[in-house]
Amino acid sequence: MRLTGRGLRCVRGGREVFADLDFDAVAGEAVAVVGANGAGKTSLLRLIAGLLALAGGSIALEGGDSELTLPEQAHYLGHRDALKPSLSVAENLIFWQQFLGGEPADAQSSLAAVGLGHIAHLPAAYLSAGQRRRLSLARLTAVKRPLWLLDEPTSALDAEGQAMFARLMTAHLESGGLLVAATHTPLGIAARELRIGGAA
Amino acid sequence: MRLTGRGLRCVRGGREVFADLDFDAVAGEAVAVVGANGAGKTSLLRLIAGLLALAGGSIALEGGDSELTLPEQAHYLGHRDALKPSLSVAENLIFWQQFLGGEPADAQSSLAAVGLGHIAHLPAAYLSAGQRRRLSLARLTAVKRPLWLLDEPTSALDAEGQAMFARLMTAHLESGGLLVAATHTPLGIAARELRIGGAA
């Protein structure tokens, strides 16, 4: 599997963010998108996820499921964590699992994998910043998708959480997945760097 | 100036988060609050800021302005950045400056100091995550307060932004200020460590 972008151009709010960006990501390899604040890392991820319209260029996923569009094969993990405070931790995860189409059986094990097994019954409103982030990460394992688009995934995680997450990413890559992550801190795994906007 | 907490106990949502916590912070010294996700770092900062009720113990600031309460002498920088998307960058900062009682003259220089001078007129809705964080940081210099309470202040900042922020903190400490920051990554300045909840 291979994700390619050619001649990408991004315009937001009438201002050009970047232009003529090319990138490649192959299965089993992590791509770390780096660049200064405001360079366009988040914008690139949202372009790939189909959440922003391309102002130019093209993005293609080769070797994926031909019946599905690119966004349908991707997980997007943004700053906003898509959690409902009034639902419990487990209810939040199970909803996404059912809605995104995973098997309902393994919600509990996904929660345990991110270290939230013991607070599955708490309302999500009670979670700390890192616990919220862990709950979003649980989505990645609860539903299988070949392409992970991650926006600063390690923020708010403690050291143990970062190690846990590095294991998750490694497992995903080893099973032939793709991974594009925007980040300011080291991801904790080997990754090819994609720099946006020069060495700011 | 000296900030002391004695025998602090924190209860949230009916569950005890920590108990019997003591800490000291003296002027010119940074305290880095560390601990696992959910250990209670954010809760501690909110206790100090008066945004949570103490379940036990006491917090006092010695040597401050005796006419003002502790929260009135503190800056609190949380995960939620108190920005209004429909106001421009400059309008956001100037509002907080006027509301919190700073001199209106130096809003522009505060913005320049955090590297946002060139986009002062943009609506805050257009900012990237790091730019939003920078705008919150601008509040710290736009209004003078002796005590800074910072919750993961470096998250979303790029390398240059972290260096800039380290300079801000150093200047604050050198002018006799106090600083308590919860963090998972190194702050970039020398800091005394306050660990909550054992080495999880």
Next chain:
Amino acid sequence: MTLGPYASFIVWSYAVCALVVAILIVWVALDYRKQQAKLRALDAAGVSRRSKRNAAEVS
């Protein structure tokens, strides 16, 4: 005792009062039973005595 032309209104007043008061009494009694049953179940599940003291303080 004769209730005059408006007997039905008087009787209805007293009847509604009796009914509502009865509902209140039944509600309170049933609620009591329910909570007692829950407490017994928790006891049976072996939530320790020490924690019971704490619980009393928390409430």
Next chain:
Amino acid sequence: MTALLAMIRRDIKIALRVGGGALIGVLFFLAVVVLMPFAIGPDLALLQRLGPAVLWLGALLASLLTLDRLFMADHEDGSLDLIAMSRTPLEFACAAKALAHWLAAGLPLVVATPVLGLLLNLDGSASLAIAATLLVGTPALTFTGMIGAALAVTLHRGGLLMAVLVLPLSIPVLIFGVAAAGAAITGPVSFGTPFQILCALSLASMVIGPFAAAASLRQGLD
């Protein structure tokens, strides 16, 4: 299908927890009905005549008050991004959300109508007729209101703007709803015709609403 059911279940759960349960909807309806005599003045005959209008206005109000957050909440917490990326067509997801909203906010009103009819001095059959018009008519309110809710997300606007967009769309529903209900009470006009039109409006809005809302949401992603 699982996906849509999950969506409906989630939205009802949230609506009941955040809004405080279906009872709150009924209570609100009660408050509106009680409010009207104050606004109109204590004239029982007039009240009876205006009864259907009052109940319909209450339903309109309840939907206006709760609809504006229908998509906004999902947009603000990022859920909408994931919904847009999912394998479920956005149109179906929108329809599921609207259905859940109606089940949580519209249905209780319909159920409470016969009771509230008593307060407005309506007799049993009239109350039932009004309940029937509300049953077939309130979905139209929800499904047209949904378009406004989606536009609110696209425009990054809230508050009264949405009401201004939705109100004109709901005028036909209101007209025929009140007409059908009025016909059932006073009876010179036939009940059937406006009632059928009401059904037609509901069906049409159930088709148009999700498409318009989904189209608007797609435009609004950024």
Next chain:
Amino acid sequence: MTALLAMIRRDIKIALRVGGGALIGVLFFLAVVVLMPFAIGPDLALLQRLGPAVLWLGALLASLLTLDRLFMADHEDGSLDLIAMSRTPLEFACAAKALAHWLAAGLPLVVATPVLGLLLNLDGSASLAIAATLLVGTPALTFTGMIGAALAVTLHRGGLLMAVLVLPLSIPVLIFGVAAAGAAITGPVSFGTPFQILCALSLASMVIGPFAAAASLRQGLD
């Protein structure tokens, strides 16, 4: 003082930008006024009689629709934390927010009333009288509604629950507002008494509202 002025200025700015400007408020009012004949039926005499009620209901609606986010938005983005920590007493800050809300949402309605009166077949002096009652009465709606908005933050609840709590509190305002307006038109009752009571209600709510809201917000911090 600078702080309060800054708060008022900011809130008005946001309300106008997000809500789409003062015109939207007027437009909403217009939509409600236009809607009524459809709900009630095209009976001009009845419409004229119900004119004040319709205008007052519109005002109540506009405040219900916009008030529920008064503190919630500030709570969600963290502004409320900073406001609570600031040197400005929370009571004053609450009052400033309510004042800004009234200036942005209430005042335009008052100004538009004489124009809308024409639509409802009211003559000039009656329209002016109604505008006067709205002018002194709508602050009471805002300042009592504020209590509900603050409770919404404390409870982490929204939607109809707030309306259910606020409506009973606003019933007296509505009664005397409509009474005063009705007196001005038909005239058997004197205009003065209900108008004075309306003023008293407004003044009382301006004192009680900010205190209750601030108390509630303090309790709700976490």
Next chain:
Amino acid sequence: MTLIDLANPTRFLKLTERLLPWLAGLTALLLAIGLAQSALAPDDYQQGATVKIMFVHVPNAWLSMFVWGIMSLSALGTLVWRHPLADVAAKAAAPIGAAFTFLALVTGSLWGRPMWGTYWEWDARLTSMLILFLMYLGLIALWRAVEDPSRAARAAAIFTLVGAINLPIIKFSVDWWNTLHQPASVLRVGGPALDKSFLIPLLVMAIAFSLLFITLHLAAMRNEILRRRVRALQMLQAAEQQGQLRSGAL
């Protein structure tokens, strides 16, 4: 507030355990006496036998206001002293008060039909009572909508205090506006203006209903304390399981 001094919930539980049977017995006795007396009371020369409705209408009307007053005091206890028993007292009183208000409204309507020729009239006394009823319902909804009891207690306390403004309006509505409802004839300056043959049964019924309220309130408070104990124990149970899971995982 007789109960505020019993600071400790456990002590409170013990005391109610002993007190409740006696209170229930006394209530039943007084209710029986009151009912007998009201049955034997003479007809009014104006109102005929319908005056008998007074013996249930007036106690219910008084209690509906009195209960809100009790809740207001409890609200102060919640906000000022942060006493958990005050929360419990306020929460337990709300449904009972709502029931009394409902009864006052219903008996008043049933009395109004023969006396005024209508069940309902939008006058000041009746309207303010209806608002009281709506506020009771809103309060109950508020309590039920929030799981965290102390959070709900503080919000409910503020709402209760704001709503207390309605009490003087109900009481004096008959004096401030000319209404259908008759002005105060018992609780008024210058002593009661009611004939002894009506006054005595009325007072007996009033005392009986007050006792009924106290009994029900104590019982409901006991239930509420138990409910909180159950909740706390459930949370401890969850915490214990968490501890086991933690030690298992590490």
